[in-house]
Amino acid sequence: MLVPERHKKIVQIINDKKNVRVNELSKLFAVTEETIRRDLEKLEAKNKLQRTHGGAVAMDDSDDDEIPFNDRQVLNRNEKMDVAKVAVSYIDDQDIIFLDASTTTLYLAKLLPNMELTVLTNSLLVASELANRSKIQVIMTGGTLSKTSLSLVGPTAVRSIEHFYVDKVFFSCKGFHKDWGISDSNEQQANVKREMIKMSEQVILLLDFSKINQKSFAYIEDKSVLDCLIVDQRADVDYLQSIVDERTKIIIG
Structure with missing residues (x-):
């Protein structure tokens, strides 16, 4: 069979099955x-698919498992706000950060x-929120628009991040588990x-109680990469202390 x-x-297979190994x-x-x-790398460069660890997924399948942003915003709102209030105190003048x-x-x-x-962010909503802060410079990744999360994703987004090394990354996730990690x-x-x-000096995870001891579909990283874990008061801190790396600082919002 010829390469083309x-x-x-x-x-065709990936579009039919949505993912393949x-x-x-x-x-x-x-x-x-x-x-x-090599085939997958070339096809990803043409935006035909999205490579994953050990395989690939279809480009048009990017939002299938993502809860619409407006729905997520009201889930555990108070706990998320408590975590965010603490996170702000970890941002210093002249910092360069990922959100x-x-x-x-x-x-x-x-x-x-x-x-x-x-x-630096892939979120249109974060960028819009910061647009009226005259002292804050906002840099957006490139990428394909996810209409569910109003963010930029895909190989272009990932490649654009590779060009920056920052002081801190602040991010959240859907699951945090002793075996499956983040x-x-x-x-x-x-x-x-x-x-x-990968491109951050300090890694700070913002976590509300509902994500703890949960596994979600797509693996991000091992929990050992975390420098700081900021959680709300409903979080099971004893459980977290038993599973995180000794160097990881746990802060309660």
Whole structure:
């Protein structure tokens, strides 16, 4: 089979199944896993699919598991606001920070004073919130618009983050578990968060009680990457202390 034909069939399979593993494609096309990885890399560059750890997902499947932003905003609002209030105190003048597209970081953005700060984000709502703060420079990632979360995702978003190294990342997730680590319901959001973590000096997770001891679909990172974990007063702190790395500081909002 010629390479263009194989590429066409790979895209068809992923669009039909929504996700596929490298080893499955390797067996199906009787080629090495390394060949399949190169195929997926080329197809991702053409925006035909989104690579994942060990496979790929369809580009048009990005929002399937994501709760609409307006619905998420009202879930545990008070707890998220308590966490955000503490998070603001960890931001200093002249900091360069990442903010993800979570509702908790939007609350953080709403609380930010007009200070000398550079914020990089994939969230349209965070960027809009900070637009009237004259001292805050806002840099947005590129990417494909997720209409569910009003954020930018996909390979372009991930690649744009690779060009920056920042002081701190503030992000949230859908699940935090002793075995599965940090996870999210949406693969494309997980990819963006993972790259933000990679390019940050300090990693700060904002977590309300409902996410603790939960597993979600898409793995982000191991909990050992965390420098600081900010939680609300309903969080099971004893459980968290028993599973996080010794160097991880737990702060209660």
